[in-house]
Amino acid sequence: MNNLIQVIDEVVELKLKAVDRIIEEFIDPIGEIGNPEKLIGKKYEEWNPQDVQRLSQVYGTGDDTPLSKLIFKRVYDKVKQLEAEAL
Amino acid sequence: MAYKKDKPTVDEVLALYDDCKNRYDESGLLNVFDTDNKIYELDFRNELMLPTEFEKEGIVLPTARDVLDSCVDNTDIYNVRVWVNKKGTSNKSDEEANLLRKFGLGVLYRNNVEASISPIRVAAKHYWLHGLGVFKTVWDADRWMGRPDRKDEESENDYAARIDEWRSETHDSIPIVIQGINPSNIMLDPYYDGNMFVFEVREELCFNVKQKFPNWGNPKTRKVTDKVEHISFWSKDYRCELYDREPVLKLGGGVVKHNYGFIPYVTIDTGLGNITNNNDLKKRYVGVLRYVRELLISESRDYSIGDVILKRTAFPSGYLTGPNAQSVTDISLKFGEYTPLPDGVELHDTVQKLPPDALLTWLGVASNYLAGHAAPPSVRGLGETGVRSGADRRLIIAQASTRYQYSNEAFKHGVAKVLSNCARIMKNVVPGDINVWARTPTDEFDIEIKKDRMKEPFTFYVEFAPISEEDEYRRHDDLERLYKGGLVTKNWARKQMSNVDPIAMEAEEQVEMLKNDQSIQQIISQYMAGKLAAAISKRQAADSINEPQPEMGMGMGAEQPNMPQGEMQPGRNVVSPIPNVPVPGGAQDMQNKLKQMRSQVPINPMQGQGGGGNRR
Numbered sequence A: 001m002n003n004l005i006q007v008i009d010e011v012v013e014l015k016l017k018a019v020d021r022i023i024e025e026f027i028d029p030i031g032e033i034g035n036p037e038k039l040i041g042k043k044y045e046e047w048n049p050q051d052v053q054r055l056s057q058v059y060g061t062g063d064d065t066p067l068s069k070l071i072f073k074r075v076y077d078k079v080k081q082l083e084a085e086a087l
Numbered sequence B: 001m002a003y004k005k006d007k008p009t010v011d012e013v014l015a016l017y018d019d020c021k022n023r024y025d026e027s028g029l030l031n032v033f034d035t036d037n038k039i040y041e042l043d044f045r046n047e048l049m050l051p052t053e054f055e056k057e058g059i060v061l062p063t064a065r066d067v068l069d070s071c072v073d074n075t076d077i078y079n080v081r082v083w084v085n086k087k088g089t090s091n092k093s094d095e096e097a098n099l100l101r102k103f104g105l106g107v108l109y110r111n112n113v114e115a116s117i118s119p120i121r122v123a124a125k126h127y128w129l130h131g132l133g134v135f136k137t138v139w140d141a142d143r144w145m146g147r148p149d150r151k152d153e154e155s156e157n158d159y160a161a162r163i164d165e166w167r168s169e170t171h172d173s174i175p176i177v178i179q180g181i182n183p184s185n186i187m188l189d190p191y192y193d194g195n196m197f198v199f200e201v202r203e204e205l206c207f208n209v210k211q212k213f214p215n216w217g218n219p220k221t222r223k224v225t226d227k228v229e230h231i232s233f234w235s236k237d238y239r240c241e242l243y244d245r246e247p248v249l250k251l252g253g254g255v256v257k258h259n260y261g262f263i264p265y266v267t268i269d270t271g272l273g274n275i276t277n278n279n280d281l282k283k284r285y286v287g288v289l290r291y292v293r294e295l296l297i298s299e300s301r302d303y304s305i306g307d308v309i310l311k312r313t314a315f316p317s318g319y320l321t322g323p324n325a326q327s328v329t330d331i332s333l334k335f336g337e338y339t340p341l342p343d344g345v346e347l348h349d350t351v352q353k354l355p356p357d358a359l360l361t362w363l364g365v366a367s368n369y370l371a372g373h374a375a376p377p378s379v380r381g382l383g384e385t386g387v388r389s390g391a392d393r394r395l396i397i398a399q400a401s402t403r404y405q406y407s408n409e410a411f412k413h414g415v416a417k418v419l420s421n422c423a424r425i426m427k428n429v430v431p432g433d434i435n436v437w438a439r440t441p442t443d444e445f446d447i448e449i450k451k452d453r454m455k456e457p458f459t460f461y462v463e464f465a466p467i468s469e470e471d472e473y474r475r476h477d478d479l480e481r482l483y484k485g486g487l488v489t490k491n492w493a494r495k496q497m498s499n500v501d502p503i504a505m506e507a508e509e510q511v512e513m514l515k516n517d518q519s520i521q522q523i524i525s526q527y528m529a530g531k532l533a534a535a536i537s538k539r540q541a542a543d544s545i546n547e548p549q550p551e552m553g554m555g556m557g558a559e560q561p562n563m564p565q566g567e568m569q570p571g572r573n574v575v576s577p578i579p580n581v582p583v584p585g586g587a588q589d590m591q592n593k594l595k596q597m598r599s600q601v602p603i604n605p606m607q608g609q610g611g612g613g614n615r616r
Helices: A002-031 A036-040 A049-059 A066-086 B010-027 B029-040 B052-057 B063-073 B091-114 B119-130 B156-170 B206-212 B290-313 B357-373 B390-428 B469-484 B490-495 B502-515 B518-543 B587-597
Strands: B080-084 B132-139 B176-181 B186-188 B197-205 B227-235 B238-243 B255-257 B265-269 B318-321 B346-349 B434-439 B444-449 B460-464
Touching: A002 B502, A002 B518, A036 A049, A036 A066, A049 A066, A049 B518, A066 B587, B010 B029, B010 B186, B010 B197, B010 B227, B010 B238, B029 B063, B029 B119, B029 B290, B052 B290, B063 B119, B063 B290, B063 B357, B063 B390, B080 B091, B091 B119, B091 B176, B091 B390, B091 B434, B091 B444, B091 B460, B119 B132, B119 B176, B119 B390, B132 B390, B176 B390, B186 B265, B197 B206, B206 B227, B265 B390, B290 B357, B390 B460, B469 B490, B490 B502
Parallel strands: none
Antiparallel strands: B080 B460, B132 B176, B132 B265, B186 B197, B197 B227, B227 B238, B238 B255, B318 B346, B434 B444
């Protein structure tokens, strides 16, 4: 029985490795759509609310999507710049 | 509790030795061992009894070696497999049995690798030559009496590390050594068949003894090039090492406890001898050449006589007659040339005195007797007269092989006992744990043997794979038929095949089955399809981002006319609704992100409002 469980574990591990490899090599590249600014063809400063809405439909709305990371970086930089100017 | 005084003194050991030697001398066993050796070494030309003038022309045929080597080659001592039975049904018992099995296999493998010749092969040769094979199993440090002793209060692990370091500095070997000892160097207790004590006797160079034991007194004042008699005494609990009858182990009055718990010699008897009513050792241990000694001499004598006669009479010769015979000085014997002879001279051929047929016939008779006694032609790969079919030949080989059948059993059991002794040495004597490794057709491992997981009694089962491919093939063929006919199960059939590990095979079979299982394939396919669909959907959304957006009118997001408020449309939306999350870059989104960047430690809302303590 022990032997059988060990065998099953080994097979599952082998299968998972194979699946991970296929996803990494073939499926993930399909989903990679690159930088939001390049995709929409405009700099962040030129975006209107509709652009943001459309992009969020593509990239999703989580905190760690390329879109939200880019927006946060731009806004944060701007805030820093304003603070520096105020001082 | 009464004190059990079982430790012998040096004087008692010497008295035992003298008595034992007398018994051996009386029986003449060592003399017949010596004769066996001479026969095997073909050292009997002086016994051919040829006429003095032909003595130097005697030829000793190598039949004795052929016979003995055939016996050794037909003894199954290769491709060892080891089993250990489980002591319970728990997983722990399973692991312990597996550990012990690997220990046995690893010890045999390492001993075979590190020795210049396999000790089992050495024992097999002694077994057939003298009728007795002897294995010795010792902790290697016990072979080197100058090893460091364990200090007071020194832990076992520290001592093990020190011993390992010492071993690597002094010699390269493994902790447990299996040796094949020549029976001529052994004197078994003649009263209990070696069960109470054993003596091992050898000659060693005086110089070497002085180097190893600087405190040895050299009682016979020998020169450095002289030989010293080394007597090694072993009982179940004690050992004593004597050089020229002087003990060299200074502790315990020269006799020390060895902790093995057994006598480290294992003997294997051919069974060709007989246990007589007076336990005559010479009749007990009989090798395969013992009772054909005269026949071997006779065969060589017949051949030598034939050779001598043939040499002298086979070449052509003749004589000349006639008045001018004296004038002929040379007659050419070249092919196609004729030598002219003077008138009246006649050439006469001498009648050849070739060896009589009786001599050759007798040579054949001697050979047949020898073959019949020990090694029929079929087991040496030679044809048998009168054999006309494959089945007949197979039957004859099988019948001839029965002569070696007991040897296979004897070695299986003997080596199992050797392994049991090794396990006891490991458990009781060797400090610390050891590493063993092996690679065989069915096994490959390199593991540390944990002593505390070895549980006595140690029971090993040993099998040596058949040496003949033909035998192996027939076994497989037979098993296949039994399995296909439904008489036996697959697992049982696999267990009968020594080159197949049934457990590993079953595991591989399970792996194969699971890999090809439909339901597993289906689950994986579904998972992959989901992943692929998500990736493609993302890609499609990205592709369509720069395309013009449809007008929001009668479309998807707009309210349908004539549709009551709050009532759901039939069917479902093509596009999923926009989640209720802050718009990226919006005020709420920025608030959330900045909140995350701030310290997560809550600030006490009352801090700084208490006035800084109870001040007046």
